[in-house]
Every structure is written in C-alpha cells, then in structure tokens.
Amino acid sequence: AGNLPLAGRHVLITSGPTHEPIDPVRYIANRSSGKQGHALAKAAFEAGARVTLVSGPVTLPDPANVNVIHVESASAMLAAVESNLPADIAIMAAAVADWRVASEGTQKIKKDGSGRPPALELTENPDILATIGHHGSLRPKLLIGFAAETQNLIDNARGKLERKKADWIVANDVSPETGIMGGDANTVRLVSRTGVEDWPELDKTEVARRIIERAAEALAVK
C-alpha cells in the first residue's frame, strides 16, 4: 500500500446531522443524510489513509475499514474530533446544529393545560471546524469545510474560510429544487484562498474521490 497517495496519513472526517436533545424523547435535527461525509471516508480509505469517521445519527452502514465513532450532539462530536487529533487532513462534512436547547430537561415536557406552548431557549453550539482551525500545533495540515447555502454561495464560503481558518471550503447550493440534501448527486464549488473552481454535477462518491485526490496532492507539496 506504500504507493497509495494517502499511505501513512490520518484523515479525520465528520458526517451526518447532529441531534440536539430537548428532553429525553425529543430532539432538534436537520435533513443531512451523511452520504457525502461517508463517501469521503470510503474514498480516503481507498487512497490508503487511516480513517476516523465521527458520525452523527444516520441510516447509512458504517464504511468498511474505517474507525467509526457514533455521536448524537454537536458537543459530543467536538469531543470525539478533539480526542482523535492529530490528523493530516480533516474534512468537516457534518451538518452540525447551530443551536442546542439551553437547559435539556431530564423529564419529558408535558402540556400543562394552559394552552400556552413551552418556550425553548436556545444556546449556540461550539463550531467544530473553527475550533480545530484555531488549534495551534494540533491544527491538521489541511482543513476542509463544507458550506451548504441557499444564497450568496461564494461570499458566504469565503467568509467561512477566513472566520474558521479552513484551507478549503466545498460550497454547495442546497436550495430545495437542487435535490442535493439527501440526494445522490452534488454540484460543488471548491473555494480556496487562490480562487474558486466550479465542478460539474457529480455523484457524491465521485465528488468524494476528487476531493481526496486533490487533498493528497496538496498535502504532498505542504
């Protein structure tokens, strides 16, 4: 395997949504399927890497030959990512919930008969990509984020590149009519500090292969 492009490298990937508990039986979630992140894990293994996949709740099977760590919340995802550093390449493909419920109840919330619904107070989740982007010596050599947007795709991606100190942002338009969220295909734009590349519509497995191929090339010259 010594001639594979990522032989001897550790690749750390996040995938899927997060579930943020409201009470013991309810949670806040999003429509991420995990298809893109899981495809990246498979592609990284096929390129010869040792792969750690930190996955939120998905219905996909664990990719073969990958160390899969299952988590539910953003806080647990951050803890799993940090405890699996260092990594040569980190790809944060998870759709992490921006907010969680400020004080998770230990008991199921009940209707109180007043007709007034309960008010849920939210608090911001840690930003996993930004946290590891700002890590000093533990920052991966190549740090890749995703940006799913419904408007101002490139401006938003560039903003994330700077704020989160990522090297690349893989930007995709997730407007409902694109069918990307949950679908098998993806049309992405690779945003780096040197420019923007438009990729054609590709299967998520092919998007994954190309990202891994490009990442291996970038790592080789770093």
Ligand code: C5P
């Ligand atoms: O949600 P947002 O568009 O800011 O996500 C951009 C990137 O940041 C994605 O790569 C996502 O995985 C990552 N992210 C994260 N932790 C968060 C929010 C986003 O790692 N709390």
